[in-house]
Amino acid sequence: MTRGRIAFIDDEKQLCEAAEDWLSVSGFTVATYQNPAQAMREIDPHAFDCVVSDLRMPGASGFDVLTHFRAADRDLPVILLTGHGDVPVAVRAIQTGAYDFIEKPYDADMLVTVLDRAVERRRLRIEIDRLHDGAGAPSIEDRLIGISPAIVALRSSVAQLASINVDILITGQTGTGKEVLARALHEFGARSAGNFVAINCAAVPESIFESEIFGHEKGAFSGAVAERAGKFEYGQGGTVFLDEIESMPLALQAKVLRAIQERTVVRLGSNRERPIDVRFIAATKTDLRRESEAGRFRSDLYYRLATVELALPPLAERREDIPLLYGVFARAAAERFGMALPQDMDLTGLGDQPWPGNVRELKSAAERAVLGLASPASPRRSRGQAGTLPDRVARFEAEAIAQTLRMTNGSTAEAAEQLGLPRRTLNEKIARYGLRGADSEAVEG
Known part of the structure; x- marks a missing residue:
């Protein structure tokens, strides 16, 4: 089976050829397009696992590509390639639905890593839909869900x-x-x-x-x-x-x-x-x-x-099944409660949670998320638990970045200097933590 079906859109012919060569060697199936308008006409979103698009192109922008495919298939991941000066724009794109952005010139191995995550998310959602919409009598796969x-x-x-x-x-x-x-x-x-x-x-x-x-x-x-x-x-x-x-x-x-x-x-x-x-x-x-x-x-x-x-086995020994189970439980809960399934569920971080209550705890967390009582990526913990060390470090880092941006009146250059980070790294962290409101406006300055 292919590592992933990728549509790559860039008006530069050499970049398309280089990406096709590298990604094909890495096990992906790749289709390249130099004309974004043609790509939007010809690409069947259901035939691909991910779309990679340059942000600035003649005729149509990466935002146009993102808007088109978000309307055609909301679950199809779209990754934007950006120049250094376009990072604040790319951050806004992520906040409005892009899966990720990669700053040019990009490292080929980094692109492969991001694509692997995007393809995994895409296939998990497709499997969730299959389990939910499957016609006829249930199969063993419908009862014992998992790929572990x-x-x-x-x-x-x-x-x-x-x-x-x-x-x-x-x-x-x-x-x-x-x-x-x-x-x-x-x-x-x-x-x-x-x-x-x-x-x-x-x-x-x-x-x-x-x-x-x-x-x-x-x-x-x-x-x-x-x-x-x-x-x-x-x-x-x-x-x-x-x-x-x-x-x-x-x-x-x-x-x-x-x-x-x-x-x-x-x-x-x-x-x-x-x-x-x-x-x-x-x-x-x-x-x-x-x-x-x-x-x-x-x-x-x-x-x-x-x-x-x-x-x-406990969930801790079958972590690759956690996002799939969570998605199935969330969709079933949304149907049972008569509520819309949250569109911004990030299933990729769930495997890092300990889940001592196993599948029963995971199901409860999915139901709470559908009811708006907990973030899908951060299931509610029992009182007195502050979360794992990575969770606490991430919260501290996000708070420190937000505070520094406020102190520098939104200047990412000054904030990066005070925090001792490269500006590119800071912008990636701003996007990762989804800083909004005043912070999201500040990153454009």
Whole structure:
């Protein structure tokens, strides 16, 4: 697969030829245009991952190119090439929708780096749209979303195991999506026509556990005015999901073990064994082997369930999936709340967050962003947390630049001198931090 499909627009023939040679060697597919008006007529925005355009050209400017493609496809990244004197103009362009700007003469490796980020963002948004708009029955990719090796391997395991009548133990931290994985095993297997019965073992009171799980006969106890099938029977022909199985009391584990081994249940108040055709999937956030060795979980039940064990990785081990998941959650939230999806979401910085709550925390952050309660790139943290060190350094740097610009009445030359930065570097940082209001007017001085 190509590294990215790039449209390169510059009125200088030599620059077009040099860019085409270098980018093609680097693995990109490149189309060059020396006439910006012709480029705007001929380029199909859906056929490209990024547009690179010079800012000053005869006939049409880089701003015209930006405006044209923003109207045609808002998600298509547009990068502007600028001369030194055009940097303030390029900063304004970024604030109005350009993906980035690169000052001429540019370093070829730097261009490749910026293009890689732009192409990644473009493809993430396309994948989000595909997942949202996909027609027909859902696929495994729609249920287990991600491009990381761990998730790709899990999807392969689901495809292999879904129709095999074997019990499975799912392990993973809280919030990693254990029930989503269990439902995928059910939905894409031979038992999909049957019920998927989810039981949170920590939420069922011990006093009614047997009645809930195995059912009861009429008159079995006070208040049992009619017979009732338990959850194991209700799962006939389908799947029973035992979530947080480590929370099941030891006294009940023996009875559940017998039901799983024999595939029969005996209702309370009855002596008759009732056969059940059920597949069991259990999930735990603890190490059940250690729990069984410590006597807190029955080892025989552990070995019965762990014929096949699937481990769900935390988000910290699948960071390449974070922007994609975030975008999918944001779009679903916007649809559910009846709100517009924020157009300025920057998905590229999300992988740097720690996400201790895993997918569940990421989903909450996406929903808050849609509601306008948090910045997409800076999910709200719990009280007392100041963010990672890079976050704090970035905030300090942005505040220092804004303060210096105010002190120099907006002169970037003076501000750069006071801060000990090259003017080009300062302008790049102004653009990166999106300084607006008085600061954005000041950078033109």
